[in-house]
Amino acid sequence: MATPYDFPSDLLAGQEELHQVRAELSALLKRLPWSVQPLDGFSDDNAWRKVERPASPGWTADEQAEVEKLRQREHELAVFVSGHRFWAEVAAAERMDARMKLKHTREDRDGYGDGDG
Secondary structure, three states: OOOOOOOOHHHHHHHHHHHHHHHHHHHHHHHOOOOOOOEOOEEEOOOOOOEEEOOEOOOOHHHHHHHHHHHHHHHHHHHHHHOOHHHHHOOHHHHHHHHHHHHOHHHHHHOOOOOOO
């Protein structure tokens, strides 16, 4: 039987923002060129699978700053969530389950999760 947890509102908010920041960072990285620095394209078919990359113009200073800002915020939120005082109230044997429930509260609340955590 699943154990319900009474997560504090600041912990829920921190986890929600962490989801948002990670999604934003992922979307940004998918849009950016594959290399931070300008590099020529290449093709290598000597490995077990062929690897090809087009030339990369590199990232602009603004793009680099945006990635750094999001990574820094992601780190801050991860530290906040993982070090929250709430975890001291949860029995050690239940912490992993509680953490998984917290990670999936948005999915469960929105009806996108299967409730299994």
